[in-house]
Amino acid sequence: MFACLNRITVFWPRFAVFAIVIGASLPAQCWGHEKTVVAIYNDTSCENKGVWRDGIFAIKAMLTKYGYCHHDIAPNEINTSQTLNDSFRMIIFPGGWAGTYNLNIKQSGFRHIREFVSRGGGFLGICAGAYFACDVVIWKPDANTPEERYDYPLNLFEGIGKGVVAGIKEWTAPTGCASGITRGAAMVMVKIDNHILPIGSSRLRMLYYGGPFFDPLPFGNQPKTVKVIATYMVPGSPADGKPAMIYFRYGKGKVFLSGIHPEISFDDCTLHRDKKTWKFMDAVISMILSCTPHQQH
DSSP: SSSOOOOOOTTHHHHHHHHHHHHHTSSSOOOSSOOOOOOEOOOTTSSSSOOOOHHHHHHHHHHTOOOOOOEEOOHHHHHOOHHHHOOSSSEOOSSSSSSHHHHHHHHHHHHHHOOOHHTTTTEEEEEEEHHHEEEEEEEOOSSSOEEEEEEOOOSSEEEEEEESTTTTTTSSSBOSSSSSBBBOOOEEEEETTTTTTTOOOSSEEEEEEOOOOEOTTTTSSSSTEEEEEEEOOOSSSTTTTEEEEEEEEETTTEEEEEEBBSSSSETTTEEEEOHHHHHHHHHHHHHHHOOOOOOOO
C-alpha cells in the first residue's frame, strides 16, 4: 500500500555483482563490536513479501563497506523473540511496502520492537520502514486519487507520515524508463542540518520513491523532542521545507526515520551507489549507535 513498491528487477543482478565485489575486497572483521550490531528486516522468504530487494542489497553493501556486522531478521524472529537487545544494537526496516510489514509483524512483534528500542536499541526506518513506524499514515498517490488515512500499530513516532510528497514525483507518474523503476521515482535535493549531523555537506541528492514527510501529532508527547535532520527542497511546492528525515529518542533508544533512500541512487534508468549518501548513512548509523563515524570513503 505504501511507498517504495518492489518494482525493480532488471538491475538487481548488475548491482548484486557490484556489491559482492565490494564486500569481497573488505576485511571480514567488524569494527571492534563484540556482537552483531545491525539487524535488517527481511521478509523475502515469507509468503507476503514486502521488502524492496534492491534496497536491502544496497543497505547490506553499505554496511559491509563500513565494517558493520549485520544479520537478516525475519518477521517470525521478531514476533517470537523477547530478547532482541541481547543480540542486536540496532534494527533497520528498509524500503518496500509498509502495509505488508503490518501483515507479517504480529502484535507480539510490535511489542518486541517497542521494547527493543525503549531499552536502548536503535531503529532506522527508510521510506516504507519510516511509514511503518508512524502512528498515522496518509497516502495520496497522485492529484486525482482521494486521500487515504490509516492507523498504524507500531507507533514509535507519534505523528503522521504523509506521502507522496507534492512536487517531486507522483506514484503513478512515469520515470521515462522502459524497465526497472518505470513509475514514481526521482532524485530530489534535501537540505541537511549540519548542527545536528555535521557531515560537511548541507545539501545532498537522494532517491525519492514514494516516501513520506513527517508531521508530529498535536496530542503526542514528542513534538519538542523530534529533531528535523533534513528537509525537502521542492521550490514552489507546499512540500518545500517539509521534514524528510527526523530523529528522536524513544525511551533509552534512538529512532531515525527517512522518507528518502540514502542507500541507493537512481540516474539514467540505472541504480547505483553514491559515496556521499553512503557516507551520510554511516554518520546516521554512528549517531544512532553513539560511536564515531568510520573514516572509510
